[in-house]
Amino acid sequence: xxxxxxxxxxxxxxxxxxxxxxxxxxxxxxxxxxxxxxxxxxxxxxxxxxxxxxxxxxxxxxxxxxxxxxxxxxxxxxxxxxxxxxxxxxxxxxxxxxxxxxxxxxxxxxxxxxxxxxxxxxxxxxxxxxxxxxxxxxxxxxxxxxxxxxxxxxxxxxxxxxxxxxxxxxxxxxxxxxxxxxxxxxxxxxxxxxxxxxxxxxxxxxxxxxxxxxxxxxxxxxxxxxxxxxxxxxxxxxxxxxxxxxxxxxxxxxxxxxxxxxxxxxxxxxxxxxxxxxxxxxxxxxxxxxxxxxxxxxxxxxxxxxxxxxxxxxxxxxxxxxxxxxxxxxxxxxxxxxxxxxxxxxxxxxxxxxxxxxxxxxxxxxxxxxxxxxxxxxxxxxxxxxxxxxxxxxxxxx
Amino acid sequence: xxxxxxxxxxxxxxxxxxxxxxxxxxxxxxxxxxxxxxxxxxxxxxxxxxxxxxxxxxxxxxxxxxxxxxxxxxxxxxxxxxxxxxxxxxxxxxxxxxxxxxxxxxxxxxxxxxxxxxxxxxxxxxxxxxxxxxxxxxxxxxxxxxxxxxxxxxxxxxxxxxxxxxxxxxxxxxxxxxxxxxxxxxxxxxxxxxxxxxxxxxxxxxxxxxxxxxxxxxxxxxxxxxxxxxxxxxxxxxxxxxxxxxxxxxxxxxxxxxxxxxxxxxxxxxxxxxxxxxxxxxxxxxxxxxxxxxxxxxxxxxxxxxxxxxxxxxxxxxxxxxxxxxxxxxxxxxxxxxxxxxxxxxxxxxxxxxxxxxxxxxxxxxxxxxxxxxxxxxxxxxxxxxxxxxxxxxxxxx
Numbered sequence: 182x183x184x185x186x187x188x189x190x191x192x193x194x195x196x197x198x199x200x201x202x203x204x205x206x207x208x209x210x211x212x213x214x215x216x217x218x219x220x221x222x223x224x225x226x227x228x229x230x231x232x233x234x235x236x237x238x239x240x241x242x243x244x245x246x247x248x249x250x251x252x253x254x255x256x257x258x259x260x261x262x263x264x265x266x267x268x269x270x271x272x273x274x275x276x277x278x279x280x281x282x283x284x285x286x287x288x289x290x291x292x293x294x295x296x297x298x299x300x301x302x303x304x305x306x307x308x309x310x311x312x313x314x315x316x317x318x319x320x321x322x323x324x325x326x327x328x329x330x331x332x333x334x335x336x337x338x339x340x341x342x343x344x345x346x347x348x349x350x351x352x353x354x355x356x357x358x359x360x361x362x363x364x365x366x367x368x369x370x371x372x373x374x375x376x377x378x379x380x381x382x383x384x385x386x387x388x389x390x391x392x393x394x395x396x397x398x399x400x401x402x403x404x405x406x407x408x409x410x411x412x413x414x415x416x417x418x419x420x421x422x423x424x425x426x427x428x429x430x431x432x433x434x435x436x437x438x439x440x441x442x443x444x445x446x447x448x449x450x451x452x453x454x455x456x457x458x459x460x461x462x463x464x465x466x467x468x469x470x471x472x473x474x475x476x477x478x479x480x481x482x483x484x485x486x487x488x489x490x491x492x493x494x495x496x497x498x499x500x501x502x503x504x505x506x507x508x509x510x511x512x513x514x515x516x517x518x519x520x521x522x523x524x525x526x527x528x529x530x531x532x533x534x535x536x537x538x539x540x541x542x543x544x545x546x547x548x549x550x551x552x553x554x555x556x557x558x559x560x561x562x563x564x565x566x567x568x569x570x571x572x573x574x575x576x577x578x579x
Numbered sequence: 580x581x582x583x584x585x586x587x588x589x590x591x592x593x594x595x596x597x598x599x600x601x602x603x604x605x606x607x608x609x610x611x612x613x614x615x616x617x618x619x620x621x622x623x624x625x626x627x628x629x630x631x632x633x634x635x636x637x638x639x640x641x642x643x644x645x646x647x648x649x650x651x652x653x654x655x656x657x658x659x660x661x662x663x664x665x666x667x668x669x670x671x672x673x674x675x676x677x678x679x680x681x682x683x684x685x686x687x688x689x690x691x692x693x694x695x696x697x698x699x700x701x702x703x704x705x706x707x708x709x710x711x712x713x714x715x716x717x718x719x720x721x722x723x724x725x726x727x728x729x730x731x732x733x734x735x736x737x738x739x740x741x742x743x744x745x746x747x748x749x750x751x752x753x754x755x756x757x758x759x760x761x762x763x764x765x766x767x768x769x770x771x772x773x774x775x776x777x778x779x780x781x782x783x784x785x786x787x788x789x790x791x792x793x794x795x796x797x798x799x800x801x802x803x804x805x806x807x808x809x810x811x812x813x814x815x816x817x818x819x820x821x822x823x824x825x826x827x828x829x830x831x832x833x834x835x836x837x838x839x840x841x842x843x844x845x846x847x848x849x850x851x852x853x854x855x856x857x858x859x860x861x862x863x864x865x866x867x868x869x870x871x872x873x874x875x876x877x878x879x880x881x882x883x884x885x886x887x888x889x890x891x892x893x894x895x896x897x898x899x900x901x902x903x904x905x906x907x908x909x910x911x912x913x914x915x916x917x918x919x920x921x922x923x924x925x926x927x928x929x930x931x932x933x934x935x936x937x938x939x940x941x942x943x944x945x946x947x948x949x950x951x952x953x954x955x956x957x958x959x960x961x962x963x964x965x966x967x968x969x970x971x972x973x974x975x976x977x
Contacts, residue, residue, distance in 0.1 A: 402626045
């Protein structure tokens with residue numbers, strides 16, 4: 182950091198710790214470049230200086246998850262190249278010209294849709310988060326993961342485009358006995374989940390677009406189910422079949438997995454909705470503050486039930502809670518960015534955030550969650566996340 | 580298209596022309612895949628089946644533009660890899676650890692900001708379009724460009740994250756005489772534009788993020804000015820200097836270029852704002868309808884002055900205008916997606932759309948534009964775009 186640099190941050194009492202005075206003029210505005218730069222291109226790439234990456238550490242990487250580096254993401258959108266992954270049989274390479282979606286079962290007509298058929302139907306674009314039911318699951322048993330990516334990186338947010346499932350089912354005609362729909366993917370494990378018909382007729386999408394371009398292969402190219410606000414596993418990727426039935430199939434993924442084992446040995450099943458959650462990202466675990474001074478605290482909040490109404494931040498271990506500013510637009514079942522100016526004096530500090538959604542639901546502490554559900558489960562942990570700022574500026578998960 | 584496929588589209592009277600009956604069951608839901616797919620990855624790529632590309636055809640591609648394939652884009656966001664480009668001296672490769680922004684001139688303090696300094700300041704994320712002043716300029720002299728990409732592809736829309744210029748200037752302190760700010764880029768031509776201080780204190784950003792990740796190199800990595808709603812050239816890329824002054828510099832880019840030569844030989848200068856505009860993308864020039872039937876008309880509208888309030892579509896050459904549905908959220912100075920169901924009977928048809936923004940401004944016809952401004956200019960063409968559907972289903976620019 183240059184000696185001849187100074188800032189007078191009006192953020193708070195402290196000046197930028199890294200800035201100390203400035204000389205103007207030609208020296209300061211370095212020698213201008215003189216060489217012609219690179220040409221226009223057909224399909225651009227990020228700068229070679231950028232290194233943000235998904236993290237994965239499984240010995241069987243085709244049946245694994247990879248995590249979004251949330252602490253390096255701006256705004257509310259996740260770059261598709263960094264959207265979290267969770268595959269149970271790897272990413273199939275599907276030819277969109279050959280892929281088809283069958284809708285059958287308790288319908289008046291059994292139909293097969295090509296991608297071209299689907300793209301002719303009325304379409305919908307909406308920004309929604311996706312979160313794995315197992316996100317921050319390690320926190321059930323103490324602070325898990327040293328960074329936001331490792332603890333909470335199984336959540337991402339995109340603009341999705343596709344056809345309402347309601348539109349498709351209207352094409353097929355529903356029989357009276359229809360109450361569930363089994364969605365099946367074209368991966369080698371034929372991943373399948375049972376979805377209540379009510380959700381399918383509400384806001385469910387068959388998505389073929391993501392952030393303006395085609396769905397990425399890891400996200401189900403060329404087609405996925407998208408169930409806004411519900412645990413990620415239900416948004417079946419590489420979707421090949423919707424089977425309309427009168428009961429759930431109780432597949433492996435809704436019995437041995439994706440159920441919540443309670444303290445008394447009973448299990449919650451079909452716990453679809455992701456409860457309201459928030460997370461401070463700047464600063465967050467693994468980061469190092471350069472020293473006391475003015476900072477912006479920034480993070481994301483989301484709820485599977487609707488809009489985020491309020492995010493409160495505590496700077497003192499939970500004594501006082503201060504309302505953070507919320508970026509607009511605050512979209513339902515989408516990330517909302519919150520921000521709060523902060524002047525750090527250099528003392529050991531606990532930072533935490535607490536979200537409230539528009540149903541009035543308030544994000545609980547981990548202690549409250551465990552009192553209600555025990556700590557046997559790996560799923561649906563939405564407890565308040567605490568980061569400790571040590572006097573050295575080191576940020577850790579506590 | 581399979582013979583055993585049928586759809587009963589409730590969209591209109593016509594069934595999907597391409598669909599004729601369906602057999603359910605194992606045959607229909609093809610043989611399931613049996614091989615394990617690809618592993619998780621650090622940074623994903625699009626499917627190899629996807630070929631959407633920016634278009635450029637200059638003999639000097641470092642001083643050229645490339646165009647977004649708008650007709651292949653979903654929703655309101657443009658994938659950064661397909662965001663339009665316009666470079667006057669190519670794309671410099673800048674090291675973010677060495678790049679600095681100097682703010683000087685009529686300020687109390689002259690300051691230099693590193694990227695780390697800027698990222699510590701309060702940040703803002705907003706979705707905004709960018710449009711080159713020359714977009715659809717060929718339409719001043721008849722139908723220009725056979726596709727939406729060729730005629731209108733110098734417009735894109737992203738979520739931008741950065742620091743308000745207002746915040747930076749407050750750090751420096753403004754002197755009373757300050758009325759303009761000269762912004763200068765670090766490309767080899769030192770691209771520079773004069774910006775009224777009023778805009779800088781309104782909604783101008785120093786952006787370092789784009790759709791959640793770092794700004795792309797073609798978009799000014801690591802820093803660009805972002806002037807929402809204003810002609811793209813003013814949003815100086817690779818920003819290295821803000822010089823606060825009391826008058827504009829009248830650079831080459833605001834005299835011989837980016838002025839609008841009127842019919843009487845006078846020129847409009849500093850015509851910054853991009854007027855309301857809209858464009859039907861599905862169907863659009865170069866596409867081929869498979870035959871009469873039900874379709875969704877879909878397109879985008881935007882205004883440099885605020886929100887899109889209304890988009891009307893005419894299916895009969897301009898006799899009747901029908902209000903299209905507008906996707907939410909309708910954000911100020913951002914793309915808004917409009918949609919209208921349409922049943923095509925197979926007759927020769929002219930389709931067109933007309934946007935109205937929240938200032939009450941109504942997108943004019945090209946004839947009205949030429950009556951007001953002549954046809955000498957290459958800039959600021961926002962006339963109503965007409966596509967012709969021939970009886971064969973071929974779509975052309977007229």
